[in-house]
Amino acid sequence: MPLSTSNSNIDYRKVPERPWMKIIIISFVLVLFLIIGWEFLARKMHHQPGGYLSGMDAMWAQERRKLDMPDNKIRVVLTGSSRMLWAADLNIMENKFGTRPLQLSLPGTSPALFVKDIVENTSFDGIILVGFTPFLFNWLTEGYFGTDALQRYHSESPAQWLSTKLHDPLAKNLGFVDEGFSLFELIDHYSVLPERKNSKILNQQGWKLGDTFDDRQTDMWTPVEQEGSFDNEQILNFWLPGLDLNNVKTPEEMAKMVEEAIAFFGPLVTTLQKRGGDMVFIRMPSSGLYLERDIKTNHRENLWLPIVNALNVPAINSMDFPELSTDLEIPEWSHLSKKSQDVWSNLITSFINDAYFQSRNKDINDVLKKTKVQEE
Amino acid sequence: MLFNSLSFVLFFTIVLLLHYSPLSWRIKKSNLLIASYLFYAAWNPPFVILLWISTLVDWHVANWIFKEQQQNKRRLLLLLSLATNLGILGYFKYGEFLLENWQWLMGNFGINYQVPEWSIILPVGVSFYTFQTMAYSLDVYLKRAKPAKSFLDFSLFVTFFPQLVAGPIVRPTHLIPQFETPHLASLKQFSWGLGLVVLGLFQKIVIADGFLSPVVEAVYGSKEVLSFSDAWLGTMAFAGQIFSDFAGYSTTAIGISLCLGFSLPTNFRFPYAAIGFSDFWQRWHISLSTWLRDYLYIPLGGNRISNVRTYVNLMLTMLLGGLWHGASWNFVIWGGLHGSFLAIERFSRKRWGQLAILKTSLASFFLMLLTFAAVNITWVFFRAKDFTTSSQIISSMFGFAPDNAATPLPTLYIIEVIVVISLLMSAHWYMRSTTLEETVNSMPVWLVTLLVTFMTFTIVITQGTGNAFIYFQF
Numbered sequence: 001m002p003l004s005t006s007n008s009n010i011d012y013r014k015v016p017e018r019p020w021m022k023i024i025i026i027s028f029v030l031v032l033f034l035i036i037g038w039e040f041l042a043r044k045m046h047h048q049p050g051g052y053l054s055g056m057d058a059m060w061a062q063e064r065r066k067l068d069m070p071d072n073k074i075r076v077v078l079t080g081s082s083r084m085l086w087a088a089d090l091n092i093m094e095n096k097f098g099t100r101p102l103q104l105s106l107p108g109t110s111p112a113l114f115v116k117d118i119v120e121n122t123s124f125d126g127i128i129l130v131g132f133t134p135f136l137f138n139w140l141t142e143g144y145f146g147t148d149a150l151q152r153y154h155s156e157s158p159a160q161w162l163s164t165k166l167h168d169p170l171a172k173n174l175g176f177v178d179e180g181f182s183l184f185e186l187i188d189h190y191s192v193l194p195e196r197k198n199s200k201i202l203n204q205q206g207w208k209l210g211d212t213f214d215d216r217q218t219d220m221w222t223p224v225e226q227e228g229s230f231d232n233e234q235i236l237n238f239w240l241p242g243l244d245l246n247n248v249k250t251p252e253e254m255a256k257m258v259e260e261a262i263a264f265f266g267p268l269v270t271t272l273q274k275r276g277g278d279m280v281f282i283r284m285p286s287s288g289l290y291l292e293r294d295i296k297t298n299h300r301e302n303l304w305l306p307i308v309n310a311l312n313v314p315a316i317n318s319m320d321f322p323e324l325s326t327d328l329e330i331p332e333w334s335h336l337s338k339k340s341q342d343v344w345s346n347l348i349t350s351f352i353n354d355a356y357f358q359s360r361n362k363d364i365n366d367v368l369k370k371t372k373v374q375e376e
Numbered sequence: 377m378l379f380n381s382l383s384f385v386l387f388f389t390i391v392l393l394l395h396y397s398p399l400s401w402r403i404k405k406s407n408l409l410i411a412s413y414l415f416y417a418a419w420n421p422p423f424v425i426l427l428w429i430s431t432l433v434d435w436h437v438a439n440w441i442f443k444e445q446q447q448n449k450r451r452l453l454l455l456l457s458l459a460t461n462l463g464i465l466g467y468f469k470y471g472e473f474l475l476e477n478w479q480w481l482m483g484n485f486g487i488n489y490q491v492p493e494w495s496i497i498l499p500v501g502v503s504f505y506t507f508q509t510m511a512y513s514l515d516v517y518l519k520r521a522k523p524a525k526s527f528l529d530f531s532l533f534v535t536f537f538p539q540l541v542a543g544p545i546v547r548p549t550h551l552i553p554q555f556e557t558p559h560l561a562s563l564k565q566f567s568w569g570l571g572l573v574v575l576g577l578f579q580k581i582v583i584a585d586g587f588l589s590p591v592v593e594a595v596y597g598s599k600e601v602l603s604f605s606d607a608w609l610g611t612m613a614f615a616g617q618i619f620s621d622f623a624g625y626s627t628t629a630i631g632i633s634l635c636l637g638f639s640l641p642t643n644f645r646f647p648y649a650a651i652g653f654s655d656f657w658q659r660w661h662i663s664l665s666t667w668l669r670d671y672l673y674i675p676l677g678g679n680r681i682s683n684v685r686t687y688v689n690l691m692l693t694m695l696l697g698g699l700w701h702g703a704s705w706n707f708v709i710w711g712g713l714h715g716s717f718l719a720i721e722r723f724s725r726k727r728w729g730q731l732a733i734l735k736t737s738l739a740s741f742f743l744m745l746l747t748f749a750a751v752n753i754t755w756v757f758f759r760a761k762d763f764t765t766s767s768q769i770i771s772s773m774f775g776f777a778p779d780n781a782a783t784p785l786p787t788l789y790i791i792e793v794i795v796v797i798s799l800l801m802s803a804h805w806y807m808r809s810t811t812l813e814e815t816v817n818s819m820p821v822w823l824v825t826l827l828v829t830f831m832t833f834t835i836v837i838t839q840g841t842g843n844a845f846i847y848f849q850f
Contacts, residue, residue: 012639013565013630016816018824020567027828034833159377159384159418166382182839184586193787200594202786 035176042175046222050172050213055179056107056145058164059216061153063102067122075099075368077124079114080131081143082107083284085218086210086335087131089345096349099368101129103216109143110136112264113150115279119268125277127367129352130313132283134290134299135249138257140264180208189234204237209335225329225337235332236288243289245296254302262310269311278360278367280352281308283317285325285344288333294319314359316351323347377418379573379628380581387415388632395636401558405528408636412537416500423499426464431534433460434509438516438523450517457513461506468499473703501541503700507667509534512548514671521549529555538629538636542622544643544663551638559637571816571828572631578831579624586838587796588617591789596759596769600782607772609785611752613793614759616800619647622661642811648751648801649808651743652725653717656751664700668693690722691715701758706766710757717750744805 043049066072076097078084084105094100104114111130118124136143142150152160171177179185188202195201208231210218223231249257269279283304286294294300300317308315318324324347328340336344356364377384394407417424437457444450466474482488512533515521524530533552539545561569595602595610602610626643633640643663650656657665673693679686691712698711733739753770760766772781785793807815816824 011641013634014811014813015562015564015568016813018816018821020564020571023821023825023828024567024570026825027832030825030829031832031836034829035836038833038837157419158421159381162383162386162418163381166386170382176837177839179839183582183834183837184590188788191788193791195787196783196785198782199784199786202788 039174039176042178042181045181047175047178047181047208048211049175049177050211056212057148057152058156058160059212060104060106060145060149061156062164063104063216064117064149064153066102067118067124073099074102074124075126076101077118077126077128078103078105078131079111079118079128080105080282080284081109081111081133081136082209082218083133083286083335084111084129084131084282085216086220087284087341087344087348089341090215090217092342092345093349096346097368098365100215103218105131106143106145106149108136109146109149110139110141112137112140112261113142113146115265115268117150119272123275125272125275125367127277127364128272128279130279130281132281132304134283134286134294134303138261138303140260178208178211201237203234204240205234207231207234209235209332219338219341220331220335222338225331227331232331239289239333243293245289245293248293248297251298251302254297254299258303258306258310261307265307265311269313276367278356279311279313280356281311281313281315282348282352283315283319285318285328285330285336286334287326287330290333291319312359314352314355316348316355318344321351324351377415379625379632380577383418387411387418392635396560402528404558405532405555408537409528409532409535412532412535412540415537416535416540419500426468426499426502427505427535430461430464430506430509431531433457434513434534435523435527435530438513441513441516442523454513454517458510461510465502465506468502470699470703504543504545505534505540507664507700508545511545511667511671515548524548524552525556536633536638538632538638539640542625542629543661544626544629544641545667546640546663550641554638561635561637565637566635568813569631569634569636572627572634574631574828574831574835576624576626576628576631577835579620579627581624582831582834582838583796583800584617584620584624587792588613588620591785591793592617592759594784594786594789596761596765598782598784600784601768601777602772603777603781603783604772604775605790606781606783606785607769607777608752609790609793611756611759611769611773612797613789615648615748615752615755616793616797618755618758619644619800645811646804646808648748649744649804650747650751651740652721652747653714653750654721656747657714657718664697668697672696686722687719690718694718706757706760706763709763709766710754713754713757717754741805748801 067074067077076093076099078088078101082105085103085107088101088103088105090101090103104118105111106114110133115128115130118128167177175181185207188205189207191202208221209224210221212218221231223229224235226232265279272279283300297303300319304315304317316324319326324344328344329337330340331337353364356362377387391408391411394411395404399407413424413427416427434457437453441450441453444453512521512524512530516523524533529552532555533546533548536546536551591613592610595606596614623644630640630642641663643661645659645662647656647659650659673689676689676692677685678689692715694711694715695708696711698707698709698714701707701710728734734743753773756769756773757766760769771777819827
């Protein structure tokens with residue numbers, strides 16, 4: 001009996017009789033020319049090389065793992081939503097603090113779970129800067145992107161790790177590798193068709209807001225910085241559905257949010273302080289309808305102050321200082337332009353130092369410069 | 377490791393370099409085996425142990441079965457192989473499902489049974505490789521085949537990376553003999569293999585993920601009751617998506633194997649041009665349908681016993697075929713619907729099959745459309761996350777949507793679905809009685825070049841987010 005069924009012949013695949021070498025070579029050359037043309041188009045449309053490294057969750061996980069390294073020298077961690085991501089220039093802050101901050105902010109996500117993770121699962125004893133975005137801060141769960149980020153951090157497969165390592169050199173040299181320049185993103189955002197009632201409007205789903213570089217340094221995308229531009233309008237249209245000023249939180253709802261935030265963050269502040277670290281809360285700047293909503297709900301008095309007072313943490317409300325808010329460019333109401341990012345990063349460090357001293361009666365550098373040698 | 381990922385590009389390049397370097401055939405096979413284990417471990421390293429268990433048990437069991445003369449002992453040995461493979465499948469795939477249903481059943485008797493906290497990760501491809509190795513033991517037991525001479529060849533058969541995680545489910549008699557002698561692709565085979573890889577990735581990345589997945593998400597992710605048009609468009613989009621995704625995987629797997637010099641069987645033969653459900657199952661996931669036919673339907677008696685028994689066998693085979701796809705009552709319903717449609721078709725053919733009007737081209741075309749519509753009904757249960765969603769969508773598809781039903785699909789998505797599905801069905805209808813190879817053979821060279829260029833370029837600029845293939849979850 002052969003190793004076979006009743007049919008002992010294997011049916012090998014036929015190959016079409018075509019001049020395959022010629023086809024492959026010509027196709028390869030044509031594809032190369034097309035890709036070169038596509039790359040030119042990408043750069044003309046402001047999709048620059050280096051502007052989008054591996055996906056958000058992969059980059060977040062990579063940064064988070066730095067805290068697990070035994071001899072890491074991280075003394076400042078930035079947490080919060082996208083406002084902290086777009087507001088912080090890591091080079092300027094490194095210059096001012098004397099140590100490079102670790103950027104762990106995540107768009108559409110409260111810092112809550114990530115602050116909890118740092119306090120409970122690491123030995124970090126430096127300063128956590130907690131970016132406070134009104135209302136988003138109080139969504140004390142994974143938010144829009146937290147689940148994927150945490151999953152990637154906890155269970156990145158070897159294949160995913162390798163793909164990231166291969167992707168990033170391509171992204172650093174090719175503009176079209178930017179996710180915002182993929183074919184179907186372009187089709188969605190540039191199609192203008194009559195829309196059906198109640199259907200998703202594709203070119204109002206947001207698109208590209210920033211470029212993300214090494215260490216998750218994030219800058220506003222140039223076309224969005226121009227108020228009134230197509231790309232700026234797309235971002236504004238994306239915010240609008242969530243900014244119904246006729247449907248805002250009531251004082252009672254905000255009081256409940258205060259209680260929940262205090263119950264959540266209180267123990268974390270205590271634990272971090274016990275091992276020599278601390279938190280500084282920063283209400284991030286906003287403008288336009290976002291600011292209108294915050295004023296209408298009396299956010300400062302109803303949410304911000306009760307929380308920071310109860311937690312007894314050093315706190316800076318950017319909206320209390322024109323140089324940190326109204327003097328700056330916030331082209332789409334929520335995030336700082338590149339130029340204003342530099343200004344804010346330069347100024348905020350002084351405000352942090354002052355707020356810390358006023359609250360703790362000691363120099364923040366005592367915490368920032370503490371090292372294992374000093375501990376021993 | 378996904379075919380549509382940069383890590384696979386690097387992996388495959390290294391595999392090719394080793395395969396075409398001047399090494400002995402034994403070393404090349406060893407390289408392929410190690411590469412296959414690395415390929416699988418790239419998802420989750422510990423699960424390679426399951427491959428080892430399957431390999432070791434079935435290798436020994438088949439050899440013992442072959443040497444054993446006593447039928448009772450042969451049967452016991454076969455049961456050992458089946459128990460091991462089905463045990464792996466049962467634990468990882470159906471464990472939680474069985475416990476939840478046990479809890480529900482006990483609840484009906486007033487017993488409060490608490491399901492233990494149990495987070496079982498489903499090993500990728502477990503349904504595929506367990507069926508593949510069971511086929512080996514079964515073929516040896518049924519005396520259709522002798523055991524493989526070489527443990528290396530058998531190990532490679534179990535783990536051969538192109539088809540390891542999502543098929544085609546290959547018979548041992550098809551693949552193991554190919555490992556026995558040196559196999560390297562000729563330039564023609566290698567080129568055609570690359571062409572198939574491009575076609576497969578185009579189907580997955582551009583058609584399934586690019587065009588159709590957002591449409592399916594918009595419809596099946598909606599929490600509202602949908603309109604008639606949106607329900608149908610979303611379901612047809614899913615029909616296109618699951619075909620392009622799964623056939624894309626198979627085509628890529630076949631292309632990769634061909635680049636290495638090996639031939640895998642065709643797994644799809646233009647299924648949306650099927651006329652009737654029995655025709656559909658000769659065109660869709662052919663490796664699974666033939667496996668179920670050879671190892672389940674025929675051993676149950678097939679159509680040899682009685683009419684009633686034939687219908688029972690059909691239904692049982694399709695119900696288990698549905699369950700193979702996943703631990704959910706939705707999949708059982710999907711299988712049950714296919715079984716019902718097969719039974720209805722069998723009855724109808726006997727009754728009216730000889731009518732002259734049914735043999736005309738127009739009738740064939742109409743029956744093809746009817747089959748496609750019926751297949752779409754079944755897809756609702758395959759895709760919907762729960763029975764409530766599937767009921768609502770079915771209800772909308774049959775015209776019972778309220779006046780204020782949701783219309784989540786933007787105009788662009790509607791255009792995309794109509795164009796893509798029309799082109800897909802036209803292509804299937806045009807090629808239903810031929811093969812891809814014959815079609816390409818008859819195309820002008822400039823057209824083949826243009827298509828390869830177009831597909832390659834659109835794959836590159838679509839980029840994709842490295843979405844897993846749908847059938848990885850089975």
